[in-house]
Amino acid sequence: MGGVAVLERSLPGDPAARRRRGIPRGAWLGIAPFALYVLVFLGGPLYEVVYGAFTTTGGSLTWHNFSQTFSQPQYRSAFEQSLKISVVTSVLGGFFGVWLACAVVTAGPRSPLRRIVSSGAGVLAYFAGVPLAFAFIATLGRYGEATILLRHIGIDLNASGFDISSLTGVELAYTYFQVPLMVLLITPALEGLRPEWREAATGLGASTVGYIRHVAAPVLAPAILGGLLLLFGNAFAAYATSYALVGIYVNLVPGWIQQLISGNVLVDENGVGLALGVEMIVVIAVVMVAYALLQRRATRWLA
Amino acid sequence: MRRRRRRPRLWRVAILVLAAIFFLGPLASAIRFSLEQSNGRDGLGNYTQLLHDAALSSSLATSLEIAALTTAIMLSLMLPTVVWVRLRLPRLALVVESISVLPIVIPPIVMAAGLATLQSHASAGLSDLVFSSPLTALTPVYVILAMPFAYRSLDVGVRAIDLRTLVDAARSLGAGWPTVLARVILPNVRTAVLTAASLTVALVLAEVVIAETLLYTTYPVSLVNAGQAQLGVAVALSVLSLAITWMLLLAISFIGNRGASRARIGRLL
Amino acid sequence: MTAVAVHLDGLVRRFGDLTALDGLDLHVAPGEMVALLGPSGCGKTTALRLLAGFDYPDAGRVRVAGADITDLPASRRDMGMVFQAYSLFPNMDARTNVEFGLRMRKTPAAARRARAEEVLELVGLGAHAAHYPHQLSGGQQQRVALARALAIEPSVLLLDEPLSALDARVRAQLRGEIRRVQQRLGITTLFVTHDQAEALSIADRVGVMHEGKLEQLGTPEEVYERPATPFVAEFVGTMNRVSARLTGDGHLEVLGASLRASGPHAPHAAGELVDVLVRPEALEALADPHGNATIAERTFLGSFTRMRVKLDDGCELLVDAASRRGLPEPGVRVSVRATGEDALLAGDGAARTGS
Numbered sequence: 001m002g003g004v005a006v007l008e009r010s011l012p013g014d015p016a017a018r019r020r021r022g023i024p025r026g027a028w029l030g031i032a033p034f035a036l037y038v039l040v041f042l043g044g045p046l047y048e049v050v051y052g053a054f055t056t057t058g059g060s061l062t063w064h065n066f067s068q069t070f071s072q073p074q075y076r077s078a079f080e081q082s083l084k085i086s087v088v089t090s091v092l093g094g095f096f097g098v099w100l101a102c103a104v105v106t107a108g109p110r111s112p113l114r115r116i117v118s119s120g121a122g123v124l125a126y127f128a129g130v131p132l133a134f135a136f137i138a139t140l141g142r143y144g145e146a147t148i149l150l151r152h153i154g155i156d157l158n159a160s161g162f163d164i165s166s167l168t169g170v171e172l173a174y175t176y177f178q179v180p181l182m183v184l185l186i187t188p189a190l191e192g193l194r195p196e197w198r199e200a201a202t203g204l205g206a207s208t209v210g211y212i213r214h215v216a217a218p219v220l221a222p223a224i225l226g227g228l229l230l231l232f233g234n235a236f237a238a239y240a241t242s243y244a245l246v247g248i249y250v251n252l253v254p255g256w257i258q259q260l261i262s263g264n265v266l267v268d269e270n271g272v273g274l275a276l277g278v279e280m281i282v283v284i285a286v287v288m289v290a291y292a293l294l295q296r297r298a299t300r301w302l303a
Numbered sequence: 304m305r306r307r308r309r310r311p312r313l314w315r316v317a318i319l320v321l322a323a324i325f326f327l328g329p330l331a332s333a334i335r336f337s338l339e340q341s342n343g344r345d346g347l348g349n350y351t352q353l354l355h356d357a358a359l360s361s362s363l364a365t366s367l368e369i370a371a372l373t374t375a376i377m378l379s380l381m382l383p384t385v386v387w388v389r390l391r392l393p394r395l396a397l398v399v400e401s402i403s404v405l406p407i408v409i410p411p412i413v414m415a416a417g418l419a420t421l422q423s424h425a426s427a428g429l430s431d432l433v434f435s436s437p438l439t440a441l442t443p444v445y446v447i448l449a450m451p452f453a454y455r456s457l458d459v460g461v462r463a464i465d466l467r468t469l470v471d472a473a474r475s476l477g478a479g480w481p482t483v484l485a486r487v488i489l490p491n492v493r494t495a496v497l498t499a500a501s502l503t504v505a506l507v508l509a510e511v512v513i514a515e516t517l518l519y520t521t522y523p524v525s526l527v528n529a530g531q532a533q534l535g536v537a538v539a540l541s542v543l544s545l546a547i548t549w550m551l552l553l554a555i556s557f558i559g560n561r562g563a564s565r566a567r568i569g570r571l572l
Numbered sequence: 573m574t575a576v577a578v579h580l581d582g583l584v585r586r587f588g589d590l591t592a593l594d595g596l597d598l599h600v601a602p603g604e605m606v607a608l609l610g611p612s613g614c615g616k617t618t619a620l621r622l623l624a625g626f627d628y629p630d631a632g633r634v635r636v637a638g639a640d641i642t643d644l645p646a647s648r649r650d651m652g653m654v655f656q657a658y659s660l661f662p663n664m665d666a667r668t669n670v671e672f673g674l675r676m677r678k679t680p681a682a683a684r685r686a687r688a689e690e691v692l693e694l695v696g697l698g699a700h701a702a703h704y705p706h707q708l709s710g711g712q713q714q715r716v717a718l719a720r721a722l723a724i725e726p727s728v729l730l731l732d733e734p735l736s737a738l739d740a741r742v743r744a745q746l747r748g749e750i751r752r753v754q755q756r757l758g759i760t761t762l763f764v765t766h767d768q769a770e771a772l773s774i775a776d777r778v779g780v781m782h783e784g785k786l787e788q789l790g791t792p793e794e795v796y797e798r799p800a801t802p803f804v805a806e807f808v809g810t811m812n813r814v815s816a817r818l819t820g821d822g823h824l825e826v827l828g829a830s831l832r833a834s835g836p837h838a839p840h841a842a843g844e845l846v847d848v849l850v851r852p853e854a855l856e857a858l859a860d861p862h863g864n865a866t867i868a869e870r871t872f873l874g875s876f877t878r879m880r881v882k883l884d885d886g887c888e889l890l891v892d893a894a895s896r897r898g899l900p901e902p903g904v905r906v907s908v909r910a911t912g913e914d915a916l917l918a919g920d921g922a923a924r925t926g927s
Contacts, residue, residue, distance in 0.1 A: 027387075027391040027392050028392075030383075030384070030387035030388075030391055030392070031384055031387060031388065031392065031395070031399060033380060033383075033384070034380060034381070034384040034399070034402075035402075037380055037446070037447075038402055038405070038447070038450075041443045041444060041446070041447050042405060042406060042409070042447050044417070044421065045409075045414050045417030045418050045420075045421060045444070046409060046417060047417075048417040048418075048420040048421045048424075049413055049416055049417040049420070052417075052420050096322075099318050100318055100319075100322050102318075103314070103315040103318040103319055103322075104319075106312075106315065107315075113319075119549075119552060119553060119556060120326070122552055123545070123548055123549045123552055124326060126505070126548070127545060127548075129509050129511060129523070130509065130511055130523050130526055130527055130541065131509070131541035131542075131544050131545050132329075132541075133541075134333065134526075134530060134534075134537050134538045134540075134541040135329045135330060135332070135333040135538070135541055135542070135545075136329055137530070137534065137538070138329070138332050138333040138335075138336035138337070138534075138538045139328060139329040139332035139333065139336075141534075143534075144332060144336070145331075145332035145335050145336055146328065146332055176325075176326070176329065179322075179325075179326075180326075194658050194659075196655045196656075196657075196658050196659040197658075197659065197661055199626055199646070199653075199655070199659075200653065200655060200659045200660075200661070200717075200720075201661070201672070202626070202645075202646045202647045203624060203625075203626075203646050203647070203649075203651060203652075203653045204647075204672050204673035204676055204720070204724065205647050205648075205673055205676035205677055205724070206647060206672075206676050207647060210676060214661070214672070214675075215661050215663065218663040219661075219662060219663050236410075237410035237411070237412075238410075239410070239411060239412045239512050240411070240509070240510075240511050240512050240523075243511065243512065243515070243527070244511070244527050244530070254410065254412040254512075257412050257413065257416050258412060258415070258416075258512075258516055261415070261416045261419045261420070261516060262419075262516065270420065270423075273416055274416055274417075274420065277410075277412070277413035277416045277417070278413075280410050280412075280413055281408060281409055281410070281413060284407075284408050284409075284410065285408050288407070288408060300706060
């Protein structure tokens with residue numbers, strides 16, 4: 001799921017009520033259920049992951065799991081693949097998403113096109129996972145509609161080696177939800193571009209290109225970068241789509257985690273799977289922090 | 304002499320056309336594909352299969368149960384928390400919201416890994432209690448997965464109403480906290496609640512990674528299994544789930560536009 | 573540099589059913605500052621934008637220094653524009669903002685910088701050159717915007733309600749500075765505003781607009797003291813509406829005095845009752861136990877005091893007098909007299925009570 005994208009709005013800085021006495025003790029009780037719930041049901045599995053990654057089956061601390069993830073070629077290859085797919089789909093998704101958002105925003109705030117694309121983007125960004133995989137199989141699989149159509153005009157997809165159930169297929173499928181996600185993320189920033197800037201620039205002699213180069217692009221840069229970061233995290237953490245398309249034996253980090261956990265590969269290599277999990281968490285956490293920092297800069301100029 | 308300011312820009316049209324092909328194409332193909340029945344003719348056979356196939360329909364029932372329970376727990380946990388934070392602990396709003404967003408940092412597969420490890424270490428008693436049925440095993444973690452979205456939509460809804468005034472007015476008239484929550488706050492944040500609930504249900508009906516890793520047969524899992532032998536059925540059901548999600552979002556945005564809380568869907572998702 | 577004349581001839585602009593400009597003719601003399609004054613929707617901003625090149629007229633021509641620039645795009649018109657707010661580029665500091673126009677004209681860096689600093693000094697912000705817009709106050713931002721517009725040495729300066737978004741104190745201060753700069757540079761300027769005090773205080777001539785038409789163009793004194801139409805009279809300053817009787821020889825009897833009938837509306841038949849418009853300072857209220865009105869309210873406004881008097885026939889008038897001791901208190905009976913020479917015919921016929 002595109003869970004990562006929920007941070008697209010800036011972290012709120014709520015105007016705090018000034019309390020001279022500090023927070024009354026009773027007030028803490030109110031969030032106790034919430035805090036406890038998170039502690040148990042998020043902290044629990046998280047603890048298991050971290051604990052298992054750093055310990056042997058006997059219970060003693062060890063680096064073994066992590067060293068395996070760095071030394072074994074299959075894990076390194078999986079990491080490379082995961083990173084590659086994430087980078088490729090976020091760049092593609094970002095590029096096309098920005099242009100699509102531009103095309104839609106310039107249509108004006110009330111136009112029907114705008115409404116359609118907005119609601120469409122909202123749905124498609126979350127279309128990831130099983131339904132998307134099947135839609136793609138229906139389109140570009142062995143007996144897919146598009147495959148058949150292309151064969152009619154002489155292009156044989158299968159012969160040229162294309163397989164929807166491969167990493168290339170996964171890349172394509174990921175782009176499908178990355179582009180709408182970028183549209184969702186970048187549209188508020190595009191709307192934040194004040195018409196006065198464009199007019200002032202034009203009045204001072206700038207062409208459209210000049211305006212984009214000197215004003216629009218610099219102002220949008222933090223938002224675009226932030227969007228790319230979110231897209232990257234989104235792709236990196238995703239698994240459902242590739243699982244439905246390729247299955248459990250996919251050369252991506254989540255795929256390996258699943259294999260190791262289910263004991264499909266080697267019994268007792270559970271810990272390595274957990275170590276891979278910890279590494280995934282670290283990557284996403286770094287992305288999120290970078291995103292939060294960028295957001296503050298973005299809103300400062302566009303607020 | 305008149306000069307029209309903007310001539311229709313070619314690039315806009317080109318992009319929109321390309322986008323239309325790329326995004327509507329797979330949807331159209333999927334619909335087309337789903338209408339091809341195994342007997343060679345076109346029809347809704349793949350769609351009605353849901354009713355006939357025991358595995359599919361029972362897994363759907365299971366998933367719906369889980370969805371309902373997850374939504375109930377999520378709402379009874381999150382709504383009071385959101386209200387409490389707005390009312391009594393505004394300084395902690397940022398902290399609480401950051402916590403609510405934490406689940407995003409854990410990819411679902413890693414969560415699944417943690418749970419699977421927990422399951423393998425669980426004592427017999429715990430195993431029976433929690434892990435014997437998907438309802439008890441998956442619901443708690445699904446609430447966690449739904450938390451970021453749910454918190455955000457509920458928060459937007461609560462912020463849009465004048466919480467302080469409503470609560471003070473109700474309390475001064477003698478209402479106790481449960482009444483305040485149920486009769487004063489809840490009706491005013493209906494849209495936000497509906498949004499949070501819909502997002503939760505959509506999440507549960509789509510979540511496959513954790514369910515599959517823990518070897519439970521929920522609806523999405525059986526859908527993937529169906530993909531092996533009955534591709535047409537799997538595609539048909541995928542189309543169905545997309546249509547339902549889309550209609551749900553449309554309905555929410557229509558209600559939202561009329562209602563007091565203007566929670567914009569695009570910013571919530 | 574020599575100042576240029578601006579000619580707007582017969583400008584018409586329609587937006588669907590709405591006619592924003594209905595044949596506007598405006599000539600601005602070289603070096604002159606003309607203020608376009610009017611309520612929102614009167615077309616003043618549309619006129620400015622047509623001059624700037626952000627919009628094109630449906631009919632009519634725009635001429636600057638004799639050349640017809642109607643079809644020229646905004647980026648090629650040699651004009652400096654100051655917007656109401658938020659027009660500074662947020663990603664550049666004040667100096668870079670000011671240099672922008674010069675950069676677009678490919679001026680070399682050293683010359684750009686020198687000119688930018690010169691112009692920032694002119695608006696009093698030399699010390700803030702390295703500050704970013706979000707670090708500057710509203711008033712400072714508008715000064716930078718002015719500097720940016722002037723840096724390119726434009727032939728025409730355009731100001732679109734530049735002070736409307738600022739608070740009162742800053743507004744008063746800044747409008748004087750804009751006028752000072754404009755006069756020093758001798759640059760032909762068009763200033764759009766809805767605030768009549770602003771227009772009257774800084775412009776060489778004021779053009780009052782209403783529903784796409786220019787109702788009057790004249791010096792501030794002319795517009796205030798000899799309003800050409802009832803709209804101008806009521807929009808600029810305060811006006812009392814009082815009923816008067818025509819006496820057939822171009823005069824009227826108003827509040828016991830005989831005044832000359834003025835205004836574009838044709839006098840009606842003698843003896844007829846009409847509405848006229850009279851300024852509060854053209855009335856006086858003197859304590860008189862046999863008078864025709866009583867003081868309803870008295871408000872001290874600093875240099876003058878405004879009295880709301882209620883005539884015996886129910887009509888209410890505002891009377892302004894220089895503040896001094898001995899002015900009638902509320903409740904005191906007074907007689908109200910008109911002291912001026914003219915009274916403007918309201919032109920809509922039927923006598924009405926009330927101000």
